[in-house]
Amino acid sequence: MRKNRVAIASKNSAKITAVSNVFKNLEWAVDLSAVDAESEVSAQPFSQQETRQGAVNRAKNALGDQDFAIGLEGGVYEVEEILYLCNWGALATQDGRLITAAGAQIPLPEEIAAGLRSGTELGTIMDDYANESGIRHHKGAIGILTDGLVNRGEMFGHVVKLLIGQYQRDGD
Ligand SMILES: O=P(O)(O)OP(=O)(O)OP(=O)(O)OC[C@H]1O[C@@H](n2cnc3c(O)ncnc32)[C@H](O)[C@@H]1O
Ligand SMILES: [Mg+2]
Numbered sequence: 001m002r003k004n005r006v007a008i009a010s011k012n013s014a015k016i017t018a019v020s021n022v023f024k025n026l027e028w029a030v031d032l033s034a035v036d037a038e039s040e041v042s043a044q045p046f047s048q049q050e051t052r053q054g055a056v057n058r059a060k061n062a063l064g065d066q067d068f069a070i071g072l073e074g075g076v077y078e079v080e081e082i083l084y085l086c087n088w089g090a091l092a093t094q095d096g097r098l099i100t101a102a103g104a105q106i107p108l109p110e111e112i113a114a115g116l117r118s119g120t121e122l123g124t125i126m127d128d129y130a131n132e133s134g135i136r137h138h139k140g141a142i143g144i145l146t147d148g149l150v151n152r153g154e155m156f157g158h159v160v161k162l163l164i165g166q167y168q169r170d171g172d
Pocket of ligand 1: 009010011012015043044045072073074075085121122123124126135136137139140141142143152
């Protein structure tokens with residue numbers, strides 16, 4: 001069986017684990033490399049469009065000579081004065097295809113939203129809020145806000161499945 005060469009456009013361990021677990025569960029043989037790729041959007045995207053664009057740019061910028069690359073981006077957007085966390089993914093292939101998908105969205109308490117509006121990144125706010133460190137690398141904001149029922153890796157795992165499923169259906 002051919003071994004796919006895949007790039008994941010982040011060094012964040014929640015994202016890397018999410019991608020490698022999906023391939024493991026699918027029993028796909030992959031050679032996975034984690035690369036720092038520019039999102040070319042703000043460190044803290046503030047709309048669905050900007051978050052999606054960050055995922056797309058990461059995937060394209062991580063591709064290099066790999067078979068395909070996956071970009072995952074977290075962001076926030078506002079509906080009726082409530083800030084929601086949103087999560088986007090993109091898969092870019094060597095033959096020029098681009099596949100996108102989005103994942104879970106959950107409202108952020110006003111206390112957290114206020115920090116974001118004043119320009120602090122969510123990762124920093126969450127660590128202060130929960131009095132822990134490196135939350136973005138494991139349970140994530142979503143883990144804190146769901147009382148541990150859904151962590152960041154599981155949430156991104158779902159996004160990765162949405163990407164790989166479309167890629168597979170498309171006749172990888
Ligand atoms: O190294 P990268 O891949 O950039 O990983 P990251 O943790 O910074 O993740 P993103 O850039 O995709 O997320 C954009 C911002 O939102 C924060 N963020 C998003 N989702 C989060 C979560 O579930 N928990 C904590 N921080 C989160 C993150 O720290 C960034 O400030
Ligand atoms: Mg980031």
